Amino acid sequence: MSNSVTSERFYFSVDTLSLIRKYAGSTFVIKYGGSAMKSKSLQLNVIYDIAFLYSLGIKIILVHGGGYLIDSWLVRLNIKPKFERGLRVTDANTMQVVEMVLSGYINKNLISLLNQYDIPALGLSGKDAKLVTAFPLSQNFNDFTGKVDNINDKMLSTLLDNSFLPVIASVASDVKGDTYNINADTLASAIASNIKADKLILLTDTPGVLYNIHDSSSLIKHINLNEIYNLKSTGVITDGMIPKIDCCIHALNNNVPAVHVIDGRVRYALLYELLTNNRLGSMLVL
Structure with a gap:
């Protein structure tokens, strides 16, 4: 059997069956956003992979952002998107757009896609039943970018134990x-840490952690925490990748055994990463 990635189909490898048995009953937190969300076909591909993993008996929490669509709406409304150190600066007007896009549009669209596979998905934001409470990241009274204060893990456990698949917009x-607007990577990391998830998986628009950001062949498939710190200190990990890697570090230091960073634009990316030993992204471990 082949392990090669194809745009047409997923090929089971010799190790797939043992990995399926290993993961049955596990809990995965998947963060979805970025360029992997930009087209209908990409969304359908990701949702198919998630539905397949769910059908294997894996408990899944899907946390989503939607920055590309937020930016699009801000431009339409003559509001200039602003970022500092890779995180969005969210004034009051921007916050209204963020909530409209994430909770009102993207969240319900993902639920609709999951419904096509008869997955009992439940759309939520952090505001529902105080699932997530936040506090301001900045001392600026007009910046509604937030940090996670508390996660209602009992609510999440109840949903997972009753076979629901929570789909959570990063608003609290x-x-x-x-x-407040919370960075989706940050929220996914906090949730994974609180519920002691078996894996945190970040679907991105890059192949994973790279030695050279301009060379996809420099992908690091397996990396430990000490190596991550070294890549940060030497400037290999820079710019918008820093907050993403910081979320990975937080998860690894707080009960999550493994974090995967993979390119969500690749067909069957989740399946190749999780159900073959060759994988195609970066796996970060302690």
Whole structure:
């Protein structure tokens, strides 16, 4: 049997069956966003992989962003997107757009796609039943970019134990009821850490962790925490990849045994990464 990646079909490898047995009953937190979300065909491919993993008896929590669509709507409304150190700066007007796009459009669209495979998906934001409470990342009173304060892990456990697949938009509120935009990688990492997930999987628009960001052949398929720190200190990991890697580090230091960073634009990316030993992305471990 072949292990090669193809745009047409997923080829089971000799190790697939043992990996399926290994993962049955496990809990995976998957973060979905970026360029892997830009087209209908890409969305359908990702949802198919998630539905397939769910059918194998894997418990899945799907956390999503949608920055590309937020930016598109901001431009339409003559609001200039702003970023600092790879994170969005969210003023009051931007926050309204963020919530509209994430909770009102993308979340329900993903639920609709999962419904096509008869997956009992449940669309949520952090605001629902205080699933996620937040506090401001900045001291600027008009910046509604938030950090995770608390996760209602009992609610998530109840949903997973009853075979639901939670689909969570990265929006939350603080104790006063103010709404905050939380980076989806950050939220996925916090959720994975709180529920002690077996894996955190970040679907990105890069092959994974690279020695050279301009050369996809420099992909690092297996990397430990000490090596990650070294890549950060030497400037190999830079710019927008820094907050993503920081989320990986947080998860590894807080109960999550493995984190995967993979290119969500590749057909069957999730299946090749999880159900073959060759894999196609980066696996980060302690």
